[in-house]
Amino acid sequence: MADTSGRWLYAIARELDTDALTGLRGVAGAPVHVVEDAGLVAVVSAVDLAEFGAEPLKRNLEDLDWLAATARAHDAVVTTVGGAAPAAVPLRLATVCLGDDRVRELLIRRRPDLESALALLTGRTEWGVKAYADPDALAAADAPAEPGGQGGQGSKGGAGTAYLLRRKAQLSAREKAERNASAHADRLHRELAALATAARRHPPQDPKLSGRKGWNVLNGAYLVDDAKADELAAAVERLGGEVEGVRLELTGPWPAYSFAGVEQGAEEAAR
Amino acid sequence: MSENAHRHELTEHIDADPETVEKGLVSLVLTIVELLRQLMERQALRRVEDGKLSDEQVERIGLTLMRLEEKMGELRDHFGLEPEDLNIDLGPLGPLLAPE
Known part of the structure; x- marks a missing residue:
């Protein structure tokens, strides 16, 4: 059994209240257990390598239903761990080790990074702020009232010339709106980052996935002192009302995926 | 036999439903036509300027x-595609076409 069984990693914490994990089940319904080494606690569960080994895993990750169920199970455990320890380093989906011994090895080898990540995360929480710009509202805000009314050049042309002039006005209004939106997003990020211990900008979200209209001009993550959480919420509120056509959205608290900073190495070590 | 096994492996990866394939192909072709149209339009506007x-x-x-x-609008309607269907996500480079 031990030979075919891998270990799926959820999170690594210090001073974890293990009672909180009683009866907790993770990916594929397996009960979670902990692997400890000198104060660091890794929360893991057994997974069948026929389903979670490198090759089958790659195939399964392309199956959206499988992925959704797995991600939900992973997230539930990570959230529970986060609530039961002063700080927890969440591991990205699909970090799999070959057995408890390899998990322990990982804890030993990555100790300095894990310690510093945990120190950074203690007493702080990750929040997400997204800004959506409505292109039409932005373009309307500073475009001339009537499109195509550019100089006297259009007066002598026919339908084709009028079309070109109209397109030109549309395109330049759009470009200007895009520039304004992106400059505004930079400013938003600077103001929010000033409240945070650490800040990161993620690539904008695909509107197809988020199901929201408008450009996602800012997709930021902010690691904020718990004492300053209210200040952040107030800042989001204030900044959201500043510019017509740009809407802000505060999400969280999240497991600190954006600031754990040990993922790359952990994944390499897990191989 | 080896060919059978190979084919089986392929169908696991590719959704070979004829209708989906046709729609995918049409949207790919129209995306490229739309890219050319936008490039031509920009070039034309520059020359007019x-x-x-x-x-x-000019006319x-x-x-x-x-x-x-x-024509592009008609073709999109005909194949039941929305303007935002005509795009390719180039990952770190962003989308092929700017949002219209």
Whole structure:
């Protein structure tokens, strides 16, 4: 059994209240257990390598239903761990080790990074702020009232010339709106980052996935002192009302995926 | 037999439903046509700005681009595609076409 069984990693914490994990089940319904080494606690569960080994895993990750169920199970455990320890380093989906011994090895080898990540995360929480710009509202805000009314050049042309002039006005209004939106997003990020211990900008979200209209001009993550959480919420509120056509959205608290900073190495070590 | 096994492996990866394949192919082709249309339009606007074209030439280019846009709209409607379907996500480079 031990030979075919891998270990799926959820999170690594210090001073974890293990009672909180009683009866907790993770990916594929397996009960979670902990692997400890000198104060660091890794929360893991057994997974069948026929389903979670490198090759089958790659195939399964392309199956959206499988992925959704797995991600939900992973997230539930990570959230529970986060609530039961002063700080927890969440591991990205699909970090799999070959057995408890390899998990322990990982804890030993990555100790300095894990310690510093945990120190950074203690007493702080990750929040997400997204800004959506409505292109039409932005373009309307500073475009001339009537499109195509550019100089006297259009007066002598026919339908084709009028079309070109109209397109030109549309395109330049759009470009200007895009520039304004992106400059505004930079400013938003600077103001929010000033409240945070650490800040990161993620690539904008695909509107197809988020199901929201408008450009996602800012997709930021902010690691904020718990004492300053209210200040952040107030800042989001204030900044959201500043510019017509740009809407802000505060999400969280999240497991600190954006600031754990040990993922790359952990994944390499897990191989 | 080895060919069978190979084929089986392929169908696991590729959704070979004929209708989906056709729609995917159509949207790929239309995406490329739309890219060309937008490039031509930008080039035309630049040349008009340079002011070296006669009024007649400007009018003709405008009409051509206008019809091309109408045609694209008809084709999209025909295949049941939305404007935002005509794009390719180039990952770190962003989308192929700017949002219209």
